[in-house]
Amino acid sequence: MNVIQVKNLGKKFRLRHAKGQSLKATLIDRILHRETRDDFWALKNISFSIGEGETIGVIGPNGSGKTTLLSILARTMVPTIGSLEVRGQVSCLLELGAGFHPDLTGRENIFLNAAIMGIPRSVIEEKFDRIVEFSGLGQFIETPLRFYSSGMSVRLGFSVAVAADPEILLVDEVLSVGDEAFQKKSGERMREFKSRGKTIVVVSHDMNLIRNFCDQVIYLRAGEVVRQGTTDQVINRYIEDVQAQLIQGGAGLGVTHEWGSREVEIKSVTLTDGRGKPTANLRAGDDLNVTIDFFSKERIEYPVFGFAIHDADRVLCFGSNTQIGDYRIPSIEGWGRLRFRLASLPLLTGDYYLSLSIHSQDHLTNYHRQEYFYPFTVLSSFRGEGVFSIPVTWMMGEQEALNAKSRFDPKTSGED
Amino acid sequence: MFSQLRNISDWKDLIRNLVLRNLRIRYKGSTLGFFWTMISPLFMMVIYFVFITLLKIPIDLPQLLVGILVWQFFVMCLSDSVNAITGYPSLIKRTYSPKYVFPLSMVLANLVNFLLSLVVLVVFLFIYTIVTPSYHLVIGPGLLLLPLIVLLQTALILGLSNFFSCLNVYFKDIEHIMSIILLAWFFLSPIMYPLNLVREKTGAIGPWVFNLYIINPMASIVTCYRYAFLGIPVPFSPFFFLSLLLSPVILIAGTLIFLKKEPYFADEL
Numbered sequence: 001m002n003v004i005q006v007k008n009l010g011k012k013f014r015l016r017h018a019k020g021q022s023l024k025a026t027l028i029d030r031i032l033h034r035e036t037r038d039d040f041w042a043l044k045n046i047s048f049s050i051g052e053g054e055t056i057g058v059i060g061p062n063g064s065g066k067t068t069l070l071s072i073l074a075r076t077m078v079p080t081i082g083s084l085e086v087r088g089q090v091s092c093l094l095e096l097g098a099g100f101h102p103d104l105t106g107r108e109n110i111f112l113n114a115a116i117m118g119i120p121r122s123v124i125e126e127k128f129d130r131i132v133e134f135s136g137l138g139q140f141i142e143t144p145l146r147f148y149s150s151g152m153s154v155r156l157g158f159s160v161a162v163a164a165d166p167e168i169l170l171v172d173e174v175l176s177v178g179d180e181a182f183q184k185k186s187g188e189r190m191r192e193f194k195s196r197g198k199t200i201v202v203v204s205h206d207m208n209l210i211r212n213f214c215d216q217v218i219y220l221r222a223g224e225v226v227r228q229g230t231t232d233q234v235i236n237r238y239i240e241d242v243q244a245q246l247i248q249g250g251a252g253l254g255v256t257h258e259w260g261s262r263e264v265e266i267k268s269v270t271l272t273d274g275r276g277k278p279t280a281n282l283r284a285g286d287d288l289n290v291t292i293d294f295f296s297k298e299r300i301e302y303p304v305f306g307f308a309i310h311d312a313d314r315v316l317c318f319g320s321n322t323q324i325g326d327y328r329i330p331s332i333e334g335w336g337r338l339r340f341r342l343a344s345l346p347l348l349t350g351d352y353y354l355s356l357s358i359h360s361q362d363h364l365t366n367y368h369r370q371e372y373f374y375p376f377t378v379l380s381s382f383r384g385e386g387v388f389s390i391p392v393t394w395m396m397g398e399q400e401a402l403n404a405k406s407r408f409d410p411k412t413s414g415e416d
Numbered sequence: 417m418f419s420q421l422r423n424i425s426d427w428k429d430l431i432r433n434l435v436l437r438n439l440r441i442r443y444k445g446s447t448l449g450f451f452w453t454m455i456s457p458l459f460m461m462v463i464y465f466v467f468i469t470l471l472k473i474p475i476d477l478p479q480l481l482v483g484i485l486v487w488q489f490f491v492m493c494l495s496d497s498v499n500a501i502t503g504y505p506s507l508i509k510r511t512y513s514p515k516y517v518f519p520l521s522m523v524l525a526n527l528v529n530f531l532l533s534l535v536v537l538v539v540f541l542f543i544y545t546i547v548t549p550s551y552h553l554v555i556g557p558g559l560l561l562l563p564l565i566v567l568l569q570t571a572l573i574l575g576l577s578n579f580f581s582c583l584n585v586y587f588k589d590i591e592h593i594m595s596i597i598l599l600a601w602f603f604l605s606p607i608m609y610p611l612n613l614v615r616e617k618t619g620a621i622g623p624w625v626f627n628l629y630i631i632n633p634m635a636s637i638v639t640c641y642r643y644a645f646l647g648i649p650v651p652f653s654p655f656f657f658l659s660l661l662l663s664p665v666i667l668i669a670g671t672l673i674f675l676k677k678e679p680y681f682a683d684e685l
Contacts, residue, residue, distance in 0.1 A: 013683060071682065075512045078679040092512065099507045101437055103444040108437075115433040116511050118426065144444075 001087075003168060003199050004050040004073065009082030011043040011068055011223075042068045043223045046082070050216075053197040057204065057214035057231065059238055065223040066203045070170050073201060088167030088199070091117060102146035106137055106156055109145055113160045127163045134189075135159040136182070155182050162189055169193055171202045207235055207349065239377055240281070242351075260368035264296040264303060264332065264358045271354070271376055284349075284380030284389060288342040292356065294368075299333040302361040307340070310372060312351040317387045323361065346388050347378040420514060420675050427517055434521035439528060457485065457533040461540045476610060478541055478551070478646050483607035485537055486641050489530035490573060490634060491598055496522050497577035498584040498591045505685040515678045516671070519577040527570055541645065554647030565640045572633050572663035575670030582674045585684050605634040611642075611651070627655040633662045 043065045050056050058066050071077040072084060074092040099116045100109050110131060114124040124131075132141050135155045145153060162169075171190070190213070194200060204210055210217060210231065217234035219226045227237050273279050274287035282288055290307065306321030322329060329338075354374040358367040382389035443452045461481055468477055500519040501508060508515060545553040584590040606614065611630075618625040630636055630651065636659035642648040650656060 071509065074510075076509055077682045090512065092510070099504070099511065101441060103441045104437060108440070112433045112437055115430040116507065116513055118430070118513060121429050 001052050002049040002085075003052045003087045004048075004201075005083075005085040006049065006073075007047050007083045009043060009046040009072065009079045009084060010041060011065075011072060011077065012080040013040045013042050041223055043072070043079075046223075046225055048218060048225070048228060050199060050201065052199055054216060055194055055200045055202065055214045057202050057210035057217040058220060059204070059207070059210060059217060059235070060220035060226075061242075063222075064220040066220055067172060068223075069220065070172055070201065070203055074170050086168065089164075090168045090170060091161055091164040091166030092170045100145055100153060100157065103144055105144050106132075106135075106141040106148070109156065110141075110160055113157065114163070117161070117164055119160075119164045124160075124163070131159045131163050134162075134185070151182070158182075158186055162186075162193075166198070168199045168201070171200065171204075207239070211235060211349075236379075239379065242377065257371040258369065258373065259371075260358070260366045262368055263298055263365075264294055264300060264367040266292055266356060266358065266368050266370060267295050267335075268293045269356065269370075269374060271374060280374070280376040282345060282376055282378050284347055284378055284382060285344050288345055288376070290340050290342070290354070290356075292338045293335070294332070294338070294358065295335050296332045299331055300360075300367070301331045303329055303332055303367065304357075304359050304361055304363075305329070305338055305340075306357040306359070308355040308357075309347075310353045310355065311387055312353075314353075314372075315387065317347065317352065319355075321357070345378060346390070347380065348382065348384060348387060348389050349378060349380045350387075351375060351377050418671075418675070420678070421516070421671075423514075427514060430513055431517050431521050431524070434517060435525045435528070438522060438525035453529050453532045454536050457536045458540070460484070461536070465544070475608075478544065478553075479610055479642055479648065480608065481537060481540070482641050482645050483605075483638050485530070485533050486569065486638050487602065487605065487607045487634075488533070489526060489569065491602075492529075493523050493526045493573045493577055494580065494598060495594060496526065497580045498594050500577060500581035501681055502581075502584050502588075502685065508685050509682045515681055516578070516674060519581045519674070520574065523570065523574050523577055526573075527566075531566070537645070556647045558644040558647060561640070562644045565637065565644055568640070568660060568663045569637045571667040572637065575663070575667035577670070578674035579666075579670035582677050582681075585677070585681055601632075601634065604629070604632055606638050610648075611635070611639050615651070626651075627653065630655050631659050631662070633659050633666070636660050637663070 046069065058069060060066055068077065070092075072079050073086065074090060075086070076092075099113055101112065104112065110128065111121065111124060115121070132138075135141075135152075135158075137152060137156060140148065140152065145156075148156075169190075190200070194213070200213075202210065202214060214231050216229065217231050218228040219234045219238050221241070226241070227234050270278055270291045271280055272289045272291070273282055274289075276289070292305070296303075304321050304323045306319065306323075308319030309317045311317055352375070353372040354376065355369070355371045356373060357369040359365060359369070360367070380389060384392075439450070439453075443449050446452060448455060464481065464484075465477060467473075468475060468480075497519055500522050501515060504518060507513075507518075541553055545551055580590060580594065614629055615626050618629070630639075630653065636650075636656050639648075639650050639656075640660070643650050
């Protein structure tokens with residue numbers, strides 16, 4: 001049975017220079033019949049259905065209409081055209097703790113927030129102790145919210161939202177908040193919901209979460225469905241698109257930073273895979289070759305070239321330089337080319353960023369640094385948590401390692 | 417059109433919670449807390465009493481106090497109303513609750529404060545008649561009409577609050593225009609002066625000026641309150657009753673406009 005049925009749905013917004021136009025401007029526009037508003041379709045011709053107990057992921061770049069779609073499913077926004085049918089009680093983790101008031105205590109906020117979500121008071125009274133326990137707030141429950149850390153508020157919000165025990169749960173990037181322990185706890189709670197046959201719609205940029213959690217995925221771009229279907233297919237398509245854009249010089253993390261005294265300048269950089277094909281789309285176990293073309297305005301002795309790889313959370317995965325690597329460069333002048341190879345990348349699936357630097361031997365002069373400058377994506381068949389994959393073999397009791405061959409073999413996967 | 421209101425009973429928990437929130441946060445953190453709801457009107461009355469007596473200002477204090485309290489209820493609601501929707505963007509955008517609960521709960525919270533200040537007023541008037549031998553308080557059958565009058569004023573306020581809270585979503589200027597509107601409205605209503613004065617001063621021009629004046633719903637409502645508390649007679653003119661009728665009309669019109677625009681608030685915030 002379909003619990004959510006969306007047919008040819010579209011949502012139009014009016015773009016204005018500043019929201020909430022002044023009265024005078026509006027009156028003048030009305031009188032002169034001037035059309036100053038631009039129509040903008042945030043969602044176009046969206047059709048899909050979600051069966052009972054299914055978990056659906058919604059992915060897409062920023063501004064693709066994911067949150068608008070979720071708002072419409074949550075019935076906080078009305079579609080401009082098309083039809084929407086939702087069966088069952090919906091609880092929405094769109095913005096945790098919407099309606100929390102800093103001057104009220106945790107206890108008072110629980111009742112207020114529950115009322116906003118339409119949960120009857122009797123239900124909340126019954127579940128009050130469990131909510132407090134789940135939030136882990138303990139005696140702070142009688143403290144006004146203004147003294148809470150942001151993590152505490154989010155925990156309280158999540159605890160109330162899941163207490164509703166809805167039939168349909170809409171989740172917007174909330175699983176990535178709070179500390180690690182709470183993330184784990186909320187993740188477990190979500191899995192419990194799933195195992196109890198609840199219908200869940202998740203919006204996230206976290207491909208690992210979507211991959212592990214969802215049965216079906218809808219990929220939105222510019223308000224349109226690019227593809228929908230099984231999780232792996234759709235995610236692969238999405239990653240391909242993202243890479244295609246990144247190769248064209250996309251913005252990446254938004255923290256791209258370039259600086260230096262520029263006696264030497266990095267003029268061009270090419271990333272190639274093990275077969276020498278220029279790409280930013282790599283498979284785990286493949287080689288990454290980096291070619292740097294630089295121009296040195298003057299003669300520089302003993303320059304040091306370095307690089308670093310960060311993941312999407314800006315965690316440093318690996319970094320090195322010619323000095324650490326004992327690769328001595330006596331001097332450079334004019335045009336030059338430096339290449340380095342990172343053999344059989346052991347990274348997990350995800351987005352990564354390459355930073356490059358040229359600096360002096362004593363590290364006091366930075367000639368040119370490009371931070372988070374070259375994004376690339378790694379696809380790995382190896383699953384696990386963290387950044388790197390290390391081949392694992394499981395053995396029960398005294399059993400011999402029968403299947404000692406790991407799923408990750410750098411020598412073979414580099415060639416195919 | 418009012419079908420959106422049909423499930424209002426499902427949301428009475430929310431309305432009650434929002435009213436409680438509004439009441440709680442006003443005096444949160446102060447030592448006397450909720451007692452301020454009673455203390456501040458009491459001090460206001462005492463200060464008016466002291467200065468009007470000391471300066472021998474020729475003004476009828478009970479009439480003035482009734483006018484001021486009634487006006488305060490009105491002005492508090494209307495100045496709160498502009499932010500009743502725009503003040504809670506995350507609630508409007510992120511939760512599936514009917515939006516009419518926000519102006520409604522704001523008005524109800526102010527109503528609670530107003531009713532408590534009326535209790536203080538009754539006590540004050542009682543003491544005032546004792547300490548002022550020249551004053552004779554006429555407690556008449558009018559007091560029985562008080563619930564009806566409060567209802568009428570609440571209807572007027574809710575209608576206007578619905579209208580202005582909705583209007584401010586589309587035109588942010590309302591916030592600034594509001595204080596000007598309220599100042600003009602204040603002097604156009606018999607707050608600082610008795611209604612009789614208007615009749616006397618405008619009689620020379622013609623009765624139509626007074627008829628026009630009394631059409632202002634706040635003019636007729638304040639007059640009704642003065643009748644209920646002080647026994648001051650109301651003018652028996654058709655315009656007066658028309659003015660009283662205007663309050664439910666404004667309630668319906670304001671609510672209709674609000675409900676019509678309610679589904680699109682999330683788009684605008």
